[in-house]
Amino acid sequence: MWCNEVKRCQNPLPSLHRERPHPASENPAVSIDLASHPLTAWNGPIGLPDYGAIRTGDFAPVFEAAFAAHNDEIATIIANPAQPTITNTLAALELAGEPLGRVASIFWGLAGAHTNPEIQKLERELAPKMSRHFSAISMNAELFARIDDLWNRRADLELDAETARVLELTWKGFVRSGAKLDETGKARLAEIGERLAGLGAAFGQNVLADEAGWALFLDHADIEGLPEFLATAMAEAAESRGEKGRYAVTLSRSIYEPFMTLSPRRDLREKAFHAFTMRGQNGGEHDNAAIVAETLALRTEKAALLGYDTYAALKLDNTMAKTPGAVMDLLEPVWEKARSKAGEDEVELRRLAAASGHNHEIAGWDWRYFADKLRAEKYAFDETELKPYLQLDSIIAACFDVAGRLFGLSFEKKPELKAWHDDTRVFEILNGDGTPRGVFIADYFNRPSKRSGAWMSALQSAHKLGGGQRPIIYNVMNFAKPAPGEKALLSMDEARTLFHEFGHALHGMLTEVTWPSISGTSVSRDFVELPSQLYEHWLTVPEVLEKHARHVRTAEPMPRALIDKLTAAQAFDQGFATVEFTASALMDMAFHQRKDAPADAIAFEAETMERLGKPDAIAMRHRTPHFAHVFAGDGYSAGYYSYLWSEVLDADAFAAFEETGDPFNPDLAEKLKTHIYAAGGSADPEALYTAFRGKMPSVDAMLKGRGLAVHSEREM
Structure with a gap:
């Protein structure tokens, strides 16, 4: 088990039984x-x-x-x-x-x-x-x-x-x-590594404690106007917390985001917003401010020991971007375009709010609510219309179907098998000829013992060295669990998340490398999101929606008119989405491009956002005290930009299929499998992408997809 750089798996798993006493022994x-x-x-x-x-x-x-x-x-x-x-x-x-x-x-x-x-x-x-x-x-x-x-x-x-x-x-x-390094340097670097590992574990546990420990309990009068799916999820959340008959807003995105979008109660939205954005910054034993400050100081010292000016320079040295300057060349123009678009959108939101009698500035707890109203006005389209068609089991089937059509895989459910919890589902992965390829485990529902977010990891990575081994891959989500006898319904964002993480899973399933250390997702951070983000595109292919997006009650397929509205509105509110993401990516870089760590990281965050001109009405996707990507380990430290970097690649890669007129073009699918999904880290990412596409992409396809102004044909 050798990693090219020492790192631990942070990605999560099981429902353990009570401890069995261990035989007495000094060792x-x-x-x-x-x-x-x-x-x-x-x-x-x-x-x-x-x-x-x-x-x-x-x-x-x-x-x-x-x-x-x-x-x-x-x-x-x-x-x-x-x-x-x-x-x-x-x-x-x-x-x-x-x-x-x-x-x-x-x-x-x-x-x-x-x-x-x-x-x-x-x-x-x-x-x-x-x-x-x-x-x-x-x-x-x-x-x-x-x-x-x-x-x-x-x-x-x-x-x-x-x-x-x-x-x-x-x-x-x-x-x-x-x-x-000399012996003194080695000793200090080892000390830093140990301390950072402990700090990362503590950071993640503190965020989980704040998320699990907060709920806003409501009565029936407080949820008037909310759709049935959300009321049901909130009732389940309250009952699981000992408040049967009431309703709970929790900090799980599967409840928090639809509540912020759909609740007409501004006072309740404000309470939930403050709880969500203050995770990890509530004082007491779960406050992460001191952990962040020490983490940044140690990372700066580590970079200096290894001969780098900054921690960002150290982390980026073995990525596609190579340098902090290349990252900023991507982020800064996107930020300015997104900020401008968000400013235009905010004017529209104020108009809509005023017309409905809300004479106040748009605040962070207002944006999603009024954006939903504006989408309905512009496109005669309400995302809640989609929900009955996005039944979890149907979207899983869509994921599997796309994998079959592109790569020849099939998935045989093993209902008699469970992994670490009763909610887990186990599937055997089969090749096109029916031979076993590996195992896929899925854990879809939120619970207090699970950290927030969604992820893919491997219990066992595939390789051919020695006797070789097959992959055992898993996805973990945080969808709201339905009431007994009911079907789990997803938002479009949640359905995309399922496709995204399954794209990562395919990267692990399809790998054909010999060496364990370059198996599957063992690639540079700014390349690893390509297979996942690319796979999201197939969710909204009309023939996929028509086949799998069927009404939970009637089994009728999603109407073509609704699919057309969804397509027309895909770039809606991308000013908001791009600002909230890019603010976090720029904050990550601001921390790690410094030659000295800030004494007060929270204050530095505020200073940086003011310098950048972040709109007050848009919160960062991840504020510093709960930015687990960056501080619950070093996985995405000086690397959060990689989602946007990979988006440039995935937009161009899917355009290759669109250019053929067939989203399942078999020749292109074979090239995609060979050079992207099966190749692991067997070659430089730029070489792999060029082998698939014939060229490196410009940023324009990504900007177009987000509805932002195209500015150049500059390649990455």
Whole structure:
């Protein structure tokens, strides 16, 4: 289990049973048989772990045993007296640590999708231990000497392209992890890594605590005017919190956003808005201000230790963008166009508000409400019209159908199987000829033990090295759970999210690489969103909607007139959507382009937004104290821009299908599979994209899709 840069999986998973007492021992790890323990030997049906046999108390001793086993494997590589070869060094390193990878994938899955106080305590302890463990490996001088020897002889090794790529990434990963530092520098870098891991875990837990701990309980009179689907979801949320017969606004986007869009009660919208935007900034033990300040200071110090001017320069060095300047060249023009468009839209919202007797400025808790009214006025289109046609099971079927038509996959549900919670669904992935390809697990509904958002991760990544292994991929969502006997209905945004995360899942399912470290989504951060964002486009292909978007009561297909309205309104309110996203991306870059960390990160956020001229009526998509992408780990730090960067790619990529007149063009689908979904990190992303499209894109397709003025034909 080798990562080209030391990092831990932050993506979440299981409903654990009560702890089983562990036999008394000064070192419980001594008695662990990793070859048979359910956390590391996955003997369940279709290769799944046996979740019924997992106990919370097993994690700590199994981790210790897995750490020790991994260290033994590393020691064996180092002790080999033979000259380093691809087999005895690079391949051995890639295959080392399999038990650790297995227990870690289960544990970090749990920490996000179904946590509890015991898991959270262990997470705070394990995060720095994992960092310490991998730091020791990446800074091991003898191990690096063997990799360095291969690197220096690479021209004479007659390597195939994929192996050459892995060797390059591995060598650079060691260097970026401190292998060339002196002993003092290595020690300090390891300390920083441990501390950052602990801070990231604490940050995420604090946000979860604020989200789980807040609800606005309402009575029937308070929800007058709300559609049935939202009232039902709010009733379920209240009942799950011990308030049967009432209704709850929660901080889950599946309830919060439709409430902010549809509730005529401005006073209640204001309360919900403040709770949502103040997550992580409420004082007390769950306040994240100090964590953010320390995180930024440590990241700045880390960059300096590794010879970079700023943390952004460090993080971007191995991405498509390469430099902070390239990122800003994308973000700044988009920001100005979006801000201008949002200003025009706000004038329209004020007009509409005044006409309906609301003589006040548009505030953050007003925008969604009046934007919904404006859409109805302009397009005779109300998003609630879509909801009855977007039944969860139908949208899942649409996801699977598109994957079948593009890539020849099918998905066989295994209703007798569950993973970490009763809500999970398990599917066996089948190739076009019916042979097994892997496993897909889906966990769709919100619960207090699950962190917010939606994500894809892998319990097991596919590769062909050694004996190889098939993928076990999962998606986690936070949709509102329906009442018993009712169907779950999605908003269009939620349906897009389902397609988005399934696009990530396909990236993991379809990978055809040999080497584990470049499997699936193991690509640069600003390329990883291409397969997911591209897949979203197929949701709104008319023939997909006509086939799968059927009314929950009548089973009638979505009327073509409604599809046409949806298409016409696709760019509506993109000033708002682009401003809220780009504000967060610019804030991320502002933090990480500094050569010194701000003493007060929250104050610096306010100063930055004022300098940028952010409209007061539009909140950032993620404010600093709950910006988990950036602070609950380093995954998207100096990298949140990557969604927009990938959007430039995905808009151009889907245009390739549109140019053929067939959204399922088989020749183009095969190229897409070969060069994007199946290729993993086997080549430079620019080379992969060019192999598919024949050229790099300009930003114009993305701007056009967002309804913003096209300004140039500049390529990325």
